[in-house]
Amino acid sequence: MEAHLDNMEERLWSYIDGTAPRAEVSAIEQLLIDNAEWKAKYGELLEVNELLRSSELEEPSLRFTKNVMEEITRLHIAPATSTYINKRIIWGIGLFFITLVIGFLVYGFGQVNWSEKGGTSIPFDLGKVDYTRFFNNSYVNVFMMINVILGLFLLDRYLANKRRKFREES
Amino acid sequence: MSTGQNDNEIISQVLSGNQQAYAALVNRYQSYVFTLTLRITKNREDAEEVAQDVFIKAYRALADFKGNSKFSTWLYTIANNTCITFLRKKKLEIHSLDNEGVFEVADSQDSGLRANLVEQKSKVTMVNSAISLLNPDDAQIITLFYKGEQSLEEIATILGLETNTAKVRLHRARTRLKEKMEKHFSAEVRDIYN
Known part of the structure; x- marks a missing residue:
């Protein structure tokens, strides 16, 4: 049961990420029409995906760029390896x-x-x-x-x- | 100010001696790199120190950037390696937060954030909070995919993995994130699903 669920989630994530092959996309789209379990899981994963997309970036301190620039004034770019x-x-x-x-x-x-x-x-x-x-x-x-x-x-x-x-x- | 220029144009300027042009790259990527280092080190002070180190290393090695990949991919590779070195140096144990004992510690450290979450009922805060409860590897791959604007192939390059392995790791990280949200933010998750 767990393996089935894991496989379903993996296939649905590939579909959501757009990495599934074309044949797989058609198969999943058909399953989403015919199978209520797949449809419910798809809705759930889509919500998680949206939440992850809405997560925000953290901001460093305001002096961050200044600190980096102060450090690099003392440095030279190393010659390419x-x-x-x-x-x-x-x-x-x-x-x-x-x-x-x-x-x-x-x-x-x-x-x-x-x-x-x-x-x-x-x-x-x-x-x-x-x-x-x-x-x-x-x-x-x-x-x-x-x-x-x-x-x-x-x-x-x-x-x-x-x-x-x-x-x-x- | 050269903020309207693309990365390669700015890099050319820096390589030809305009050191100040590098500030545009730092401004552009500081939040991405800082988020990545914060989610790995789990500490703002350490994250800022590591993020600064990443930009300094990138500057020193700029002549080695050939433009075969995106600048961000190259920069995140440096960030990944710097974080690994930092964690080794600090001898921090990378515990899986599936271990409930470890989770309790993280949970108590995060109580301020969670109290804030209850007050604000913000989805964004909940996701950020849930990501901070993940182990560094999971948090890193999620950050690279959703916030670092990196494809699975690029993530595989950054982490030194096969693309398929990166795909499986991302899948597992999202599954664990979902479990964390359902376990620790069940009320909020129910609100979202319904």
Whole structure:
């Protein structure tokens, strides 16, 4: 019963809001002619809709605009984000991390002995994995080195930009 | 004064260095933004502080407004995010007022308004009062739809939802509002229905 009422209200609200598809509008209009329950509910919801439309906006204090304008006199409009966010850098960072994850996965799966028969269980004991082997590996060292170089490169770019802006402003 | 201009014209003026033109936008939208923040924060002082913050943030970020949506939609998105941040900062618990214990508190806080309502028998006051008894999410979506002049698609953008989800939320908010009115303003509602 409640579900029926909820469905009826939902359909009627769509009709009142004007968001119902054309076929649905015709169906609801027919129901409003034939069905007293639908008609009564429609009248009720229409009243609520009118009440909501008649609700009033709240007014802030009279000094509101003055306060905002006083605050913004001390501020500057920030440059549009598109002017200082380089999409190529974001894509580059994304690509780097994807490569890193793929590298680790390939290396990890390369360590698994697939020929060993162990049913459906994992073919090695996770508790006995020697993690020092992974972090003393030359591949890992290369990845770490790339990471550090990339970090230094980005830091250099950031400082160079900052220096340039400082010079421009002064 | 540039009040006769449309939003985009005023924004162009502000972006080209006429800072004072921004006052026209503040005047135009202050009531909308304040109503929205008041219905979320439930406190006039906080609402005014948050609303001012919204206009200051909008000014700072004005260069990012590309005109792909209405200025009001963009502004309400900032208002929504600022309110969320404010509520988190104040660590206010967003209680559902369906919880009767919480309702009693809200009810007592609202007694002045309700006394006024009985005296005036004003429909408008009753609706505003009933909206103030809703939880912030419900009050916000109702305000955006009925007073913010936003379509369901625009509301979905502001709240970061799918249009259908916004539609369902609006439907539920109206149902809860109707329940609140029938429960707490039954005499007035009967007068309206009859």
